[in-house]
Amino acid sequence: MCLGTPAQVISVRRENELTIARVRMGGLETDVLVAFSDTIKPGEYVIVHAGMAISKIDEKEVKELETLLHELEQALNP
Numbered sequence: 001m002c003l004g005t006p007a008q009v010i011s012v013r014r015e016n017e018l019t020i021a022r023v024r025m026g027g028l029e030t031d032v033l034v035a036f037s038d039t040i041k042p043g044e045y046v047i048v049h050a051g052m053a054i055s056k057i058d059e060k061e062v063k064e065l066e067t068l069l070h071e072l073e074q075a076l077n078p
Contacts, residue, residue: 004047004054006062007032009040021046021053 007023012034014020019034025048034040035052045062046053 002049004049006045006057006065007048007053008062009042009044009046009053011042012040023048023053 005025007025010022010024010029012019012021019040020031021034021040022029022031023046032046032048033052034046035054036056038056040046040053040056045057045059047055047057
């Protein structure tokens with residue numbers, strides 16, 4: 001089983017043939033390799049796994065995931 005984390009794109013740049021996105025995940029910022037062909041823009045959301053943005057995700061889905069993760073955390077740490 002793999003776990004992908006939602007992240008908000010801060011900036012996007014090209015390095016040779018690669019697309020690198022600066023993303024924010026839970027208050028932390030990091031660079032990730034964009035591993036899909038869709039274009040992305042700052043403000044959009046992606047799913048990050050193993051240092052790579054593997055897909056886009058819309059903001060509504062991000063909010064739903066955040067709610068579910070918060071509920072899981074509360075259930076595990078009463």
